[in-house]
Amino acid sequence: MSGNSNMASWTSNPETLELMTDLTHFNAAGAAHMVDVGAKTETHRIAVAEGWIRMQPETLARIRQGDHKKGDVLGIARVAGIMAAKKTADLIPLCHPLALTRVDIELTTEDTPTAAVRCQATAETYGKTGVEMEALTAVQIALLTIYDMCKAMDRGMQLDSIRLLEKRGGKSGHWKLTDHSI
Numbered sequence: 553m554s555g556n557s558n559m560a561s562w563t564s565n566p567e568t569l570e571l572m573t574d575l576t577h578f579n580a581a582g583a584a585h586m587v588d589v590g591a592k593t594e595t596h597r598i599a600v601a602e603g604w605i606r607m608q609p610e611t612l613a614r615i616r617q618g619d620h621k622k623g624d625v626l627g628i629a630r631v632a633g634i635m636a637a638k639k640t641a642d643l644i645p646l647c648h649p650l651a652l653t654r655v656d657i658e659l660t661t662e663d664t665p666t667a668a669v670r671c672q673a674t675a676e677t678y679g680k681t682g683v684e685m686e687a688l689t690a691v692q693i694a695l696l697t698i699y700d701m702c703k704a705m706d707r708g709m710q711l712d713s714i715r716l717l718e719k720r721g722g723k724s725g726h727w728k729l730t731d732h733s734i
Contacts, residue, residue, distance in 0.1 A: 593680070593723075594678055594679055594680055595678070595679075595721040596677075596721050597676065597679060597682050597719070597720065597722055598674065598676045598683065598718070598719065599675050599676075599683040599684040599686065599687040599688075599720075600673070600717045600718045600719075601672070601687035601688045601691045601714070601715065601716050601717060602671065602714070602717055603670075603671055603712065603714035603715070604662075604669065604670050604671070604695070604713055605668060605669050605698050605699060605709055606666045606709065606710045606712055607666075607667050607668065607708075607710075608667060608705075608706045609663070609667040610705070611705050611706040612667035612668070615698070615702065616661055620701065620702070622701045625698055625702065626659045626669070626698075628697060629659060629695070629697040629698045630657045630694065632693050632696075633655070633673055633690040633694030633697075634655045634657060635693070636690050636692070636693030636694070637655040637673065637689060638655070638686075639689075640686045640689045643689060644685055644689070647685050648680075650677050650679055650686065651679065652675060652676065652677050652683065653676050653677050653678060654675070654676040655674070655676070655686070655690060656674040657671065657690060658673075660672075669695070669698055671690075671695055673688075673690035673694065675687040675690065682719055682721065684716055684719050687716065688714065688715075688716060691714055692714055695711050696711070699711070715729065716729065717729050
């Protein structure tokens, strides 16, 4: 019960309510809600996201050899990323379910500056809302799958720099990350 009273005092603050009107997933009273996209125009929408999982060089060598006892690590991670993109609305409460027309997962191995696998996910649809969340979810689940498959060898693996690279379509048009140093 005390959690509700704290929420009530937080959302009754005029400065907080003003800020929340800029956030589309909150209504004027500060309550979370699913955005109404019914009046939006259907457009071709694409989002591209990336991320890395950094690991010990020996772990990366085993992934590259393809002889991991659990199977083809990169192949399984690729399928997991595709499945995750399709299930995004089931995982993120206010995310709209989308009919994806394409999901592509690229996994590349890198030795420098550290041993890592880079994942780039592209999600695509023709619809009323964007596919950024689907691309970001695909990256994270693909990388978590690699962690799951290799954790017996390397519990210190680290997911890193998961971010949106580009989005196209919709009222806001085209956006592309310009500062890759973040």
